[in-house]
Amino acid sequence: MARRQVSWSALVLGTSHGRRTRVSQSLLAMPPLLLIHALLVLAWRQGVLPGATVAWYVAVTLVGCVAFYAAVRSGLGERARVEPSLSAPQMVFAMLCTASAYALCGPYRSALLCLMPLILCFGIFALESRASRALANFGIVLMGGVMAALAAESPQSHPALVEAASWAFLATSMTMMQVLSDRLSRLRSRLTRQKNELSQALERIRLLATRDTLTGLLNRRAAMDELRRAAGQAARHERPLVVALVDLDRFKQINDGHGHQTGDRVLQAFADVAQRELRAEDCVSRWGGEEFLFILPDTSEDEACACLERVLAVCAEIIVDGLPTNWRIGFSAGVARCLGPADLEPAIERADRAMYRAKLAGRGRIHRAQPPETR
Numbered sequence: 001m002a003r004r005q006v007s008w009s010a011l012v013l014g015t016s017h018g019r020r021t022r023v024s025q026s027l028l029a030m031p032p033l034l035l036i037h038a039l040l041v042l043a044w045r046q047g048v049l050p051g052a053t054v055a056w057y058v059a060v061t062l063v064g065c066v067a068f069y070a071a072v073r074s075g076l077g078e079r080a081r082v083e084p085s086l087s088a089p090q091m092v093f094a095m096l097c098t099a100s101a102y103a104l105c106g107p108y109r110s111a112l113l114c115l116m117p118l119i120l121c122f123g124i125f126a127l128e129s130r131a132s133r134a135l136a137n138f139g140i141v142l143m144g145g146v147m148a149a150l151a152a153e154s155p156q157s158h159p160a161l162v163e164a165a166s167w168a169f170l171a172t173s174m175t176m177m178q179v180l181s182d183r184l185s186r187l188r189s190r191l192t193r194q195k196n197e198l199s200q201a202l203e204r205i206r207l208l209a210t211r212d213t214l215t216g217l218l219n220r221r222a223a224m225d226e227l228r229r230a231a232g233q234a235a236r237h238e239r240p241l242v243v244a245l246v247d248l249d250r251f252k253q254i255n256d257g258h259g260h261q262t263g264d265r266v267l268q269a270f271a272d273v274a275q276r277e278l279r280a281e282d283c284v285s286r287w288g289g290e291e292f293l294f295i296l297p298d299t300s301e302d303e304a305c306a307c308l309e310r311v312l313a314v315c316a317e318i319i320v321d322g323l324p325t326n327w328r329i330g331f332s333a334g335v336a337r338c339l340g341p342a343d344l345e346p347a348i349e350r351a352d353r354a355m356y357r358a359k360l361a362g363r364g365r366i367h368r369a370q371p372p373e374t375r
């Protein structure tokens with residue numbers, strides 16, 4: 001039963017939160033419209049207006065309401081890149097319905113006056129100040145015109161003074177409603193701006209917390225998170241996972257001989273090359289200083305070594321501003337297989353030891369770690 005209700009509401013209102021809100025708001029026009037219909041039926045029963053007029057009014061207004069419902073429900077506004085709840089056209093339509101009912105209702109017309117300010121409320125959440133001001137003015141002029149025409153045409157049933165007083169009250173309450181709506185609209189814009197600034201700030205904080213500012217690579221903390229995630233996935237799918245610690249060779253010489261900024265450029269160039277040479281599912285992170293951790297899912301140690309050899313070859317070709325053109329950027333690396341989620345730190349330690357062996361063996365080479373049981 002509950003599932004049936006949910007699917008009915010999804011059918012009528014849609015499933016996305018925004019669409020549901022907009023469609024429900026559009027359907028809110030129905031109760032006042034049905035009241036107007038009831039009032040017109042009452043006026044017909046009392047001989048104030050012919051039944052055919054009531055029938056036409058009911059038909060036209062219902063068709064209009066259904067058309068707006070269908071337009072909002074189908075997302076026409078979103079597709080046409082206009083205000084998606086179609087508030088302004090719906091409000092114009094509602095004002096025209098109210099004004100024509102006012103003209104038809106005879107002695108019951110004053111009951112309709114409260115609807116005009118109410119219609120303005122529908123624009124509070126969707127319209128910019130200029131649009132809602134224009135709509136308020138439209139409503140005031142429209143009702144002024146209808147009232148003036150009624151007073152001129154049948155002064156007995158629509159005394160000019162009564163119509164003028166009604167119009168004055170209506171114009172005042174609509175203007176006041178417009179002022180309040182304007183304030184709410186400004187508040188809404190400020191809140192939207194603050195919300196955007198907050199999400200930008202959160203995104204900046206997220207980047208600062210997870211990225212190394214110099215190279216844009218994941219930092220050490222984020223790399224550990226990534227390794228934890230990759231190890232979990234590798235264990236679930238029973239696939240190999242390899243980590244590699246890569247340390248640039250004789251980096252101090254670059255800093256000391258060619259300046260810290262040149263050193264920074266080398267780090268950036270290396271990060272670019274490493275990212276370019278690896279697959280999208282691999283991860284390169286800055287482990288610290290001139291040290292980098294590679295996380296290579298679904299990769300054997302042989303494949304990891306081949307991949308690092310390729311990166312080493314490309315690095316040797318890098319030309320960095322501030323370094324002599326014959327300078328070969330190189331690194332030493334240690335490769336270790338990660339045996340599961342409980343083997344993260346030990347695998348990195350094994351890779352670290354292998355990397356130091358590569359340094360001791362003369363640099364510019366890649367060493368495999370000893371398997372844990374034969375250490």
Ligand SMILES: Nc1nc2c(ncn2[C@@H]2O[C@H](COP(=O)(O)OP(=O)(O)OP(=O)(O)O)[C@@H](O)[C@H]2O)c(=O)[nH]1
Pocket residue numbers: 214247248249250251252253255259260261262263264267288289290359363
């Ligand atoms: N330019 C720059 N230098 C850095 C950065 N982080 C660390 N370093 C420097 O990197 C150098 C690392 O030097 P060492 O640990 O002696 O390593 P190395 O000179 O590469 O020697 P080997 O690893 O033995 O080949 C130090 O001088 C650090 O100051 C950085 O962000 N930018």
